Amino acid sequence: MTQTELASQTAAALPDDAGRSKGTIHVVHLYPREMSIYGDLGNTRCLTARIRRHGYTPVLHQHHPGAPFPEVAHLLVGGGGQDSGQARVEDDLALVADRLRSLAADGVPMLMICGMYQLFGNAFITVAGQRLPGLGILDVTTQGNAKRMVGPVVLRTDVGEVVGYENHSGSTTLGAGQSPFGTVLSGIGNNGTDGTEGARSGNVIGSYLHGPVLPANPALADSLIGIAAEQATGRPFEPEPQDDAFADEARTRQVRRLVR
Amino acid sequence: MLRTTTAVLAGRAARLATRLRGSGSALPGLVAERVDPRFLARTLAHLPHGIVVVSGTNGKTTTTKMLAALLRAHGLRVFSNPTGSNFTRGVISSMLREVPLSGRLSADVAVLELDEAHALRFAATVRPTHALLLNVARDQLDRFAEIDHTAALLARLAEQVTTGVVLNLDDPFVSRIGAEAGDGVEVRYFGVDASIADRLPELQEQDVRFAEAAPPVAPRATDGLLKPHDERSFEVRFGAEAEGGRVGPLELQQRGLAAMINATAAATTARMLLGDRFDAGCAAQALREVRPPFGRGEVVMVDGEPLELVLVKNPAGFTVALGTYGSTPVATMIAVNDNYADGRDVSWLYDVSFESLRERGVALTSGVRAYDIALRLQYDDVPVGAVEPDLARALARFLEEHPAEPRRVFCTYTAMMSLRRDLAARYDLPGIGEEAS
Ligand SMILES: [Zn+2]
Numbered sequence: 274m275t276q277t278e279l280a281s282q283t284a285a286a287l288p289d290d291a292g293r294s295k296g297t298i299h300v301v302h303l304y305p306r307e308m309s310i311y312g313d314l315g316n317t318r319c320l321t322a323r324i325r326r327h328g329y330t331p332v333l334h335q336h337h338p339g340a341p342f343p344e345v346a347h348l349l350v351g352g353g354g355q356d357s358g359q360a361r362v363e364d365d366l367a368l369v370a371d372r373l374r375s376l377a378a379d380g381v382p383m384l385m386i387c388g389m390y391q392l393f394g395n396a397f398i399t400v401a402g403q404r405l406p407g408l409g410i411l412d413v414t415t416q417g418n419a420k421r422m423v424g425p426v427v428l429r430t431d432v433g434e435v436v437g438y439e440n441h442s443g444s445t446t447l448g449a450g451q452s453p454f455g456t457v458l459s460g461i462g463n464n465g466t467d468g469t470e471g472a473r474s475g476n477v478i479g480s481y482l483h484g485p486v487l488p489a490n491p492a493l494a495d496s497l498i499g500i501a502a503e504q505a506t507g508r509p510f511e512p513e514p515q516d517d518a519f520a521d522e523a524r525t526r527q528v529r530r531l532v533r
Numbered sequence: 534m535l536r537t538t539t540a541v542l543a544g545r546a547a548r549l550a551t552r553l554r555g556s557g558s559a560l561p562g563l564v565a566e567r568v569d570p571r572f573l574a575r576t577l578a579h580l581p582h583g584i585v586v587v588s589g590t591n592g593k594t595t596t597t598k599m600l601a602a603l604l605r606a607h608g609l610r611v612f613s614n615p616t617g618s619n620f621t622r623g624v625i626s627s628m629l630r631e632v633p634l635s636g637r638l639s640a641d642v643a644v645l646e647l648d649e650a651h652a653l654r655f656a657a658t659v660r661p662t663h664a665l666l667l668n669v670a671r672d673q674l675d676r677f678a679e680i681d682h683t684a685a686l687l688a689r690l691a692e693q694v695t696t697g698v699v700l701n702l703d704d705p706f707v708s709r710i711g712a713e714a715g716d717g718v719e720v721r722y723f724g725v726d727a728s729i730a731d732r733l734p735e736l737q738e739q740d741v742r743f744a745e746a747a748p749p750v751a752p753r754a755t756d757g758l759l760k761p762h763d764e765r766s767f768e769v770r771f772g773a774e775a776e777g778g779r780v781g782p783l784e785l786q787q788r789g790l791a792a793m794i795n796a797t798a799a800a801t802t803a804r805m806l807l808g809d810r811f812d813a814g815c816a817a818q819a820l821r822e823v824r825p826p827f828g829r830g831e832v833v834m835v836d837g838e839p840l841e842l843v844l845v846k847n848p849a850g851f852t853v854a855l856g857t858y859g860s861t862p863v864a865t866m867i868a869v870n871d872n873y874a875d876g877r878d879v880s881w882l883y884d885v886s887f888e889s890l891r892e893r894g895v896a897l898t899s900g901v902r903a904y905d906i907a908l909r910l911q912y913d914d915v916p917v918g919a920v921e922p923d924l925a926r927a928l929a930r931f932l933e934e935h936p937a938e939p940r941r942v943f944c945t946y947t948a949m950m951s952l953r954r955d956l957a958a959r960y961d962l963p964g965i966g967e968e969a970s
Pocket of ligand 1: 311353387388439440441481483
């Protein structure tokens with residue numbers, strides 16, 4: 274069993290590999306059982322692999338409802354879920370809310386996809402008009418919708434063009450000062466009317482892009498890893514050159530197909 | 534009666550026209566359905582051994598074929614929809630081939646493969662006597678966004694059944710349905726023997742709807758359990774101690790655990806339908822003779838060496854396929870398209886583990902999303918020989934570079950159709966949608 278496999282399977286810290294590791298980065302995957310569908314696992318897979326390829330040691334913690342929240346967290350990821358999954362995590366989310374808010378305030382990078390993006394917002398308003406409060410880390414509000422917004426997406430973002438696939442029934446509106454994660458070049462995005470997709474506050478990103486979004490968009494993955502490396506080591510990120518030929522080709526082909 | 538005759542004639546004319554144009558199989562059914570909306574009900578209503586619907590995410594085609602073979606081996610005349618066109622219009626289309634103008638089908642029983650949504654629509658017109666419900670997994674996410682929704686469709690289908698349902702004991706989405714069957718409807722289960730229960734997680738989705746696990750169902754003598762002997766040989770035991778008898782040991786032509794589970798499901802259902810007429814020896818022989826359906830481990834001989842085409846359409850199916858074929862490494866190609874019939878979202882590739890391909894590597898990736906699957910393999914440290922998005926060029930290169938050894942192509946639906954057309958043009962292959970005989 275390789276170190277990565279070990280790291281991705283256990284939450285126990287690994288001893289640094291005889292000083293060759295540049296540092297240990299603790300990644301927390303929120304609710305991998307309940308809030309992980311449509312390939313969201315690909316994001317954690319991508320992060321742990323790239324952390325290792327950059328010369329750091331990844332430790333992946335899977336946070337399940339009711340379990341104590343990991344003591345050390347340098348990077349958080351969360352995914353989409355079905356309604357039933359969402360209902361299962363709400364109680365736990367209330368318990369760990371303060372911790373998540375303080376991590377966000379401390380600049381810990383987070384990537385929250387789809388259902389978790391909605392839960393990181395101010396509220397979700399159901400089709401029946403019921404208001405379900407969220408964590409309020411992102412200033413967004415989501416309105417339940419009968420119609421699903423489904424299809425491939427291309428965005429322009431701070432880290433360049435980003436491709437993915439959206440599949441959501443919630444329609445999300447940004448608060449007055451809230452920046453989006455990206456501008457829609459192809460696809461629907463937050464609501465299909467204002468051309469925005471996702472939200473970004475400090476180092477916290479919310480987005481509807483499955484895809485999963487990180488493997489084909491390595492610049493986004495590395496921007497999260499870079500901040501996490503600084504959080505973990507107190508030193509600037511020391512990246513290694515990566516072979517991203519497949520990722521770049523996969524992404525640019527989607528851009529060419531979808532954006533004219 | 535006159536209306537039914539008109540429907541048959543109109544449908545047949547459409548079928549001929551469609552065949553001449555060489556397009557899909559559903560159009561003639563659509564025509565007949567328009568002319569006589571009660572066509573289906575009228576044609577199927579009087580079948581003496583009933584109407585069996587086979588539904589669920591994975592294994593419908595294989596299981597339907599096995600169940601039909603089991604019933605035919607016992608002397609029943611079976612009407613089925615063999616083209617894998619698993620919605621109501623497809624059923625009518627295949628019916629038009631067999632009904633005389635009176636609209637009466639000369640069959641004893643209908644065994645129909647229907648996807649979850651169409652099964653329910655079908656049941657609104659014709660109430661099935663029996664249903665065999667296989668499993669619930671992520672599939673075609675554009676159409677059925679939520680697994681829970683799919684599970685609910687199957688539960689509603691079970692409520693429509695008049696006589697008996699057969700459910701997957703090991704799939705909590707399906708086994709729970711037992712509690713919801715109507716009054717007087719007999720419930721039977723199929724599943725795996727305790728000795729291989731540890732292999733189930735690779736086949737299943739998480740059911741997170743309920744905080745507590747489903748109460749276990751204790752198998753009875755009418756419930757069929759799969760007991761494998763080795764990689765190929767197995768038996769179906771009725772009851773935990775085979776107190777209800779057994780079928781086998783036997784080997785299927787189609788490889789893998791999933792096919793064995795399908796055979797167990799089919800045998801359990803056949804035994805329910807046939808009652809005392811069920812003959813274990815006859816059943817074992819029928820299962821041995823079933824050929825793999827189109828795309829499920831179909832083997833084509835190209836230049837004297839086998840080329841296997843394996844259809845992959847969702848994480849559970851791909852994982853099972855890799856497990857089935859992984860133990861005998863051969864030259865491998867993977868072709869992924871993202872047309873509607875493939876599922877437009879390719880995210881699911883990240884829910885499949887490709888580690889079993891690491892040692893031998895993948896010679897070529899192809900299809901519209903050739904680079905996405907190459908990238909996915911890279912993240913599992915599986916070496917990729919080359920990426921060629923053009924399917925015809927990729928296939929030619931694959932065959933040329935691996936001439937004297939067994940070869941296998943994992944492909945999504947439209948990629949498979951395209952590869953198959955290409956093979957049919959260059960080698961002696963039966964036409965699309967027809968069964969190899
Ligand atoms: Zn989503």
